[in-house]
Amino acid sequence: MTQSALSKRLLDEYAAVSDSLPTDVVSAERRQEAIQALAARGLPTTREENWRYTNLRPLERARFAPVAAAAAAAAPTVIPAGLDLPSTLTGFARFTFVDGTFAPELSSEHAQAGSTVRNLRRAPESSARRQGSTAGTRPLTAPSGCPEASLALLNEAFATDTALISVRGGTDAPQRVELVFVAVAGADVGASYPRIQVALDPDSRLILVERHVSAGSGASFVNSSVSVDIGRGAHLTHYRLQRAGARSAWLDTLTAVLAADGRYSLLTINTGGLSARSTTQVQMAGPGAELILSAAALGDRQQTQDHFALVEHIAPRARTDQTFRGIASGRARVAFNGKITVREAAAGTDSRQSLRGLLAGPAAEIDVRPQLEIYTDDVRCSHGATAGKLDDSMLFYLLSRGLSPEVAQRLLKWAFLEDVVSKIELPELRRQIEHDLAGQMADAASLKELL
DSSP states (O other): OOHHHHHHHHHHHHHHHGGGSOTTTSOHHHHHHHHHHHHHHOOOOTTSGGGTTSOOHHHHHOOOSBTTTTSOTTOOOOOOTTOOOOOOOTTOEEEEEETTEEOGGGOBOOOOTTEEEEETTTSOHHHHHHTTOOTTTSOOOOGGGSGGGTHHHHHHHHOOOOEEEEEOSSOSSOEEEEEEEEEOSOTTTOBBOOEEEEEEOTTOEEEEEEEEEESSSOOOEEEEEEEEEEOTTOEEEEEEEEEOOTTOEEEEEEEEEEOTTOEEEEEEEEOOOSEEEEEEEEEEOSTTOEEEEEEEEEEOTTOEEEEEEEEEEOSTTOEEEEEEEEEEOTTOEEEEEEEEEEOTTOTTEEEEEEEEEEEOSTTOEEEEEEEEEEOOSSEEEEEEEEEEOOOHHHHHHHHHTTOOHHHHHHHHHHHHHHHHHTTOOOHHHHHHHHHHHHHHSTTTHHHHHHO
């Protein structure tokens, strides 16, 4: 399908459902601006350098109108029978969204002084004001500022709900929030648009766990958007876990701005979906800001796992530490494109990249690509990228100790991913992720016995 035909279908679908989209989530004016900007820009194609590793064929077949477009704002969410959600985390308030719309029946809110979490579609505005929320009133980063973030415009045009998190300063203990997004409907029925906005006041603390899962084996189309604003001296620890269904198309855009001395620890693990693409844009806007970006991807069969990360150093003395570990088995393609730009005013920047990919199948493909653009001399920047097969010497060592070739290979793959998994500071969450990863490696009973 040509770009013009795809843009026309996009506009036609928007026109058909625009009157039913909730204006308390995104105003009608903002939706119209987003759809027009996207139509003018066009949906991404593999001819664009930073999209050439992504499987974009699902865009040609997907229905863009959201699943909940025709539903009234107060209509009950349809909960699939036998839905198996991840175990809840101790001390976390859980908010669950089904096909992009809040599902209170699957949520467990815990009162936490110092933070406000609400969904825009159903929570009365007056209630949020009584709780002292500042979310939605302070400026958040605009996703359309990055050319690779064009799919965030699609989310802005069609979103049916928003998870809004505001954290106030002055509390010693970090706030703990878990968001679970469940995709149920198939792409032939409609799309799912998870949407998150996070605002941290100066000197505030938040631990956020964000999960994306599927119910059943349907071929869902998910387009997620996350916007993060980290105030002066605030700290955000953000775990993002994508385990969409095996036939799903999962597209994601995250944009963040860090003020002076803000700290953002972002850890992403992608294992699900037939076609998965994550776009991350972070602006180091304040002196002394720090970003620790860790990502792991596990691809098997015919999966595509693609991640593009752009970090812009605008202010001086900021620090970025970027780590990626990816394994491609079967006929999968796993890619990570990490770009760090250091502007003229960003003297004293310290950035490091460690990107490594592991080929675990004769037809698999790994693409790791570090990029540095530096416009000032006073910096300390380093990067390293490798892609290859399992270490033969380590494999021989394990075989010489009596392990079978299959078990030895799985243990080496496990150790490879542990460079990222070991950074998870919550023991309960880390154990859950380790079991999930072990379960996705073929014949993984031997690995689970070690956990």
